[in-house]
């Protein structure tokens with residue numbers, strides 16, 4: 001175990017690609033158990049790690065973003081957003097946060113949000129004069145709103161695993177999701193002057209707003225169409241991503257006539273390359289994750305952690321620390337399946353409401369998607385935008401601190417999560 | 427793959443066939459497509475990693491480090507290639523949900539991608555001579 | 568002195584003996600094996616599909632990476648497609664007949680065929696939560712006519728899809744992780760599963776009607792790696808064997824208890840309108856579905872499959 005940890009951290013630090021490092025660390029672990037069969041396991045896990053329907057939304061959203069960029073839809077949208085809020089300092093950054101809330105209704109996973117916005121809003125923000133690491137950080141911070149506001153893949157897994165009402169969890173996620181948006185916008189406002197965030201010279205103008213609205217109408221109704229498709233039961237959230245591609249392609253090719261066949265080939269290649277980078281990481285991480293499961297490492301760490309105190313407040317703090325830590329090394333779906341059955345009974349023992357505990361556990365794991373070394377949202381953004389992980393991470397710090405503070409607030413103030421579910425009678 | 431999912435949706439609503447295999451087929455196509463992009467990204471040095479330490483090294487130690495990392499990367503993908511082949515051979519005894527299909531073809535994506543990645547890392551080593559960042563600077567232009 | 572033999576056991580459900588049949592099975596098995604061998608064999612469980620998907624863990628058992636697994640027929644079809652012959656609809660008259668059939672000569676015949684074709688030894692066939700029933704959000708299903716046009720989510724198994732379509736419904740293949748949302752938004756009108764699964768997946772939150780149709784019974788197939796089995800001495804083998812048998816009985820017991828408790832039918836009845844299909848109507852459902860399924864089994868599994876299906880139906884006839 002120590003050898004695997006040394007190899008993992010050592011290789012990451014000296015700059016080995018993360019997708020290679022995870023695989024090498026995982027294979028080292030399996031080699032230590034010994035036996036040829038365990039090495040075939042490595043290849044199997046590499047494949048099976050990708051063999052999940054929920055991952056399919058991500059490449060679709062990247063592709064939809066590519067199409068929107070090349071056909072000029074993104075530019076039109078950014079111009080409209082600029083007309084609306086550009087006279088405010090950091091207007092586009094605020095729009096990014098609000099867009100995450102709208103997008104949350106369409107996706108159940110944070111990586112989809114990071115993929116869609118990393119490929120559209122980040123370039124638009126950079127064009128407006130934002131620094132690229134900051135644009136990535138805003139997008140990463142907003143991406144966890146997606147799985148906090150329903151629908152949410154992790155909530156479905158948690159609800160059926162732990163016997164907690166999924167509808168109750170969905171309802172409980174709404175206020176925390178909005179709170180993340182509001183407080184991150186507060187962070188943007190607070191940083192605005194110090195980072196000298198862009199602000200357009202022109203004041204608010206109704207004419208520009210109407211003009212912008214007209215020219216980007218087709219793009220604005222895109223989320224309406226997709227959300228409508230999900231809510232009216234025509235498609236599932238994963239399939240909605242495919243609809244997004246179809247719609248963007250239709251607008252780009254038929255209406256704007258901005259895409260040639262050559263463009264489409266180029267976009268497919270770029271989407272495949274980005275997907276390849278992210279999927280290598282997911283596949284390799286599932287080798288390491290399986291080894292950790294097989295050796296029952298998360299459970300051992302949890303047992304050791306939780307034997308340290310019996311004070312309810314300390315236990316909550318330890319649970320949060322544990323989830324954030326494990327989320328740094330494991331895919332969060334796997335981490336949830338392994339740790340929820342260990343942690344949930346503890347939260348019940350100290351008198352937490354099961355829905356409240358579920359939201360806390362899920363949010364902690366989602367926040368770990370933004371923390372290095374293994375943070376899927378971070379990787380997606382780095383890969384989509386070409387920005388360095390360490391520079392995005394530095395810009396993320398104020399947002400991360402805010403979101404951890406929200407997590408603590410949620411953990412110790414149950415009314416915040418339970419208000420809406422109680423209103424609805426769960 | 428996009429076509430396959432669209433086909434799945436259309437099938438469900440227009441043709442009322444209830445074709446459950448579209449979902450599984452879409453997954454396998456996606457895995458193939460994504461894994462084939464792995465060697466491509468390896469050649470262009472697009473697989474992300476930290477550069478805090480290597481940025482601070484002078485030229486010779488940095489080239490030595492990158493040379494060693496490339497060799498280690500080749501070892502890993504060579505390993506995946508060999509054991510991926512074993513898995514693919516075993517796959518003929520395993521059935522996919524799609525009727526009549528074994529797992530051979532989906533599994534083959536792993537050794538094929540791993541084998542190609544070995545070749546691409548080799549090619550990139552020859553091209554860069556250990557200077558990954560030179561390559562990066564060039565690609566940013 | 569020697570190192571204890573470790574039996575790693577993977578399964579799909581929660582490791583809680585009072586929560587579900589498999590949880591009860593693994594708890595009883597672990598206790599009987601460890602006490603009966605004086606600790607020379609220790610049992611380590613991996614619940615909730617931690618080690619991978621069902622079909623994947625099955626491969627791990629085959630390779631000896633883990634020693635034993637309790638699998639759904641859906642997962643088991645990846646190594647033994649002929650398990651699909653058990654999907655003859657409305658075959659069992661009642662739940663107690665399932666015990667007789669799978670513990671009796673038919674169970675032994677099926678186990679022997681599985682061992683010959685997969686190389687894994689079968690420890691027994693466990694309860695996976697009882698009969699499959701239909702739920703939907705459209706209308707009460709009391710007659711075959713009511714079922715027409717409903718979009719029903721099924722697993723990817725051909726026999727399940729054929730069953731729904733031959734009853735006049737529309738099978739929808741939706742990944743398990745998206746079923747709840749799909750039922751909520753109406754991508755599918757309904758689904759089919761045993762009562763405990765309907766309750767634990769919280770489908771009562773997004774469905775309106777439960778029809779106790781009892782149309783399928785799919786056992787859990789419990790296998791053990793053959794090399795590991797052969798490495799056990801005679802006493803250990805006998806302990807593992809009776810422990811598995813007792814565990815299966817315990818699993819059946821807890822399944823019936825859950826059905827009867829406020830985590831089963833009584834709980835579902837609070838949210839869902841429950842209707843038990845009478846025998847006469849069941850006969851109509853069966854008449855509609857049986858020919859298609861039989862033809863499917865014949866064309867898919869050939870004479871081997873037909874022989875196994877007939878043995879299955881004969882065993883049920885004798886259990887009546």
Ligand code: NA
Pocket residue numbers: 103104105106107108109145146147148149150151152
């Ligand atoms: Na969401």
Ligand code: NA
Pocket residue numbers: 327328329367368369370371372373374375376
């Ligand atoms: Na992380």
